[in-house]
Amino acid sequence: MELLVASAIGILTAAGIYLMLRRRTFPVILGLSLLTYGVNIFLFATGRLVTGAPPILNKYAEVAYADPLPQALVLTAIVISFGMTAVVVMIALAAYLSAKDDNINMTHTTEAGEDA
C-alpha cells in the first residue's frame, strides 16, 4: 500500500507540474487540479497509513485507530481547492473570451487601452 500511495502522489505531482508549465490556460488548470489531488493524498498519508481502523479513540480498550486530524485537514483542503479551481476556471474563461486567446502570457497585441 505504501508503494501505491507514494507512487500515486509522485505521479500526480509530476504530471501536475508538467502540465502547469504549458502555455495555454486549460492544461495549466488541469495541472493545478492534478497537483491538488496529489497534495490531498499526501496530506492523508501524513497521519500514517492504517486500514480498517476507526478514526476515534476507544476509552475502554487498546484498539488501533486512524489519526483523525489529517482526515479533517484533507476535507478542508479538498473544499478549498475545489472552490479555487472553480474561480480560476471562471477568470480564465473571462480572459479567453475577452482576449480571444487562451495563452497564459500577457498578450501585448490586444487593445490595452480600455482599462490600462
Next chain:
Amino acid sequence: MNHLLIAPVVLPALVAPFIIMALRYHIDLQRVFSVASCVLLTVIAVALTAQAADGTVQVYELGNWQAPFGIVLVLDRLSALMVLLTAVLGLGVVLYAMGSGWDERGANFHALFQFQLMGIMGAFLTGDAFNLFVFFEVLLIASYGLMIHGGGTRRFQAGVQYVVYNLIGSSLFLFALGTLYAVTGTLNMADLAVRVAELPASDTAILRVGAIMLLLVFAIKAALLPLHFWLPASYANAPLPVAALFAIMTKVGAYAILRMYTLVFAPDVPAAAGLMEAWLLPAALMTAAIGAFGVLGSREIGHLAAFGAITSVGTLLTAISLFTPEAAAAAIYYIVHSTFTAAALFLIADMVMERQGGEITAKPVMAHSGLISALFFVAAIAMAGMPPLSGFLGKLLVLDAARDHALAPWVWAVILISSLVTILGLARAGTAIFWKSHGLDTPEDYVAEAPNPAPSTALTFVTVIGLLGLLGLYTVAAGPVMRYAEATAADLFDRRAYVETVLANRDRPVEDPNDAHSHDTFHHADHNEDTYPQPDAQSEESH
C-alpha cells in the same frame, strides 16, 4: 477568555454576507456598512493594541477546545500591531474607493473587501499553522475577486497569472504543513515550537525540508526575489486602490516569516540551524535592488508603484533575515511605514491614471496637477527613504542593526544604492508627469483622453493626505513606536511567554494523562465537552 480577540475576524465575516444578501443593489447602503465596519475594526484594533501593549499574551480557544488540539487565536504585541495597521489601511482604502467611484465599476466590491480584511486579520491573529493556511485562502479568494474588479482584457489575463501563481503557492503550503505534521504530530504553532526544539538535530532531515517549503510559500506571498514575478503584473493591472490594500498582503508573508522563524524554527533551534542564513539575506538584498531598478525602468505609473512596493519588501526582509532583536525591531518599525507608503503611492498613481492614463510621459496638464504633484513628492520622499519622513528613520534603523553582521558592507551598499536608484526613478517619473507637461503646447480644443473621466471628489484627496499625515505622525512618534517595537522584538526572541500562555490549558480536562482511561475522568470534568474523549498528548506521540 476575552471575546474581543475574535471580533476582528467575526465582524467583517458578518458584514460581508449581509452586504451581499441584503444590500446587493444599494451602493449607498453598502458604503455605509463597509465604512462603519472599517471604523469599528479600527476601534477594536486600538483596544486590542492597548491590551497587548503591556506584553501580556492573550489566547482565544475556539469552541473552548484547549490549545494543542483546538484552534487558538493569539494576541501579542506583534499581531496587535499588524491588526491595527490592517484596520487603518482598510479604512483609508475603502474611503478612497468610494471617493474615486471605483467601488461602482463592478459588483460586490465592498463584500469582497470585507472578506479580504477578514482573511488578513485572521492570518495575523491565528496561532495554528493550518488555520494560517485557511486564512491565507480566505484573503486570496477575496483578492482574486478584487483583482479583476472592473474587468478588462489585461486585468483578466493578469488575474489568471495571479490566481495560478497563488494556487501553486497554496499547494506548496499544504505539502509543507503535511511534512511538518508527519514529523511532529501537531500543527499548533506553540506546540510545534516545543516539539521542534526537542528533536535532536540528526532526526530533522524531513522537518528541514518542510521548513524550507514553508519559507518558499511565505517568500511567494512576500514577493522575495526569485518568486516575485507575480507582483508587478498583478498589482499594476489590478484596480490601483485594490493594489493599495494589497500592500498589506506582502506584509502578511513577511509577518509569517517573522513569526514562524522566530517561534518554531528559531535560529537557536538545532532543527533550523543553518537553514536560512546562507541565502535569505542575499535574496532580500537582491529584492531591494531589483525593485529599485524596476522603479527606474517603469514605463507606467502602476508598475512604478508596484516596484516601489517590491523594493520596500526587500528592505523589510533584509531586516528580518538578520534575525537579531535589534533588526527585528527595525523591521517592525519599517513594516508600518512601508505599508502606508506603498498604499499612498498606489493611490496617487490611481489619481494620475484616472486623469491622463498610466504612461510616464509628458501630457497636457491634468486637473489638480499641483496638488497631486505635491502628494507624489511627499510619497516619493517616504518611499525613497529621505529625511524628514519615517522611511529615513526606518532605513537608518535597518542599517544600524546590520552593523555587526558579516555581510554588513553588502547590506549598507545595496540599501543605500537602491535608495539612490529609487530616488532617480521617482524623480524621473515625477518630472515627466508633473513638470514637463507645463512646457507642452496644449491645443485649444484639447480634451484629456482619460480612460475614466469620472471626477474625483475631495474624499480621495482627504484620504491620501490623511495617509501621508499618518506617516508624518509616525515619524514624530518614532520614540514611543520604537519602544513598542523593541519590546515586540524581545518577545519574539524570548518565546517562553507565548508558548506557555498558549499551552497553559493543555491538561485541563484530564488531570493526569495516565488516568485518561479510568472513569475518574468524568468526576474531574467541569465542562460538557470534556466528557468526550479527546486525543491527549500520549496518543499523539504514540505514532
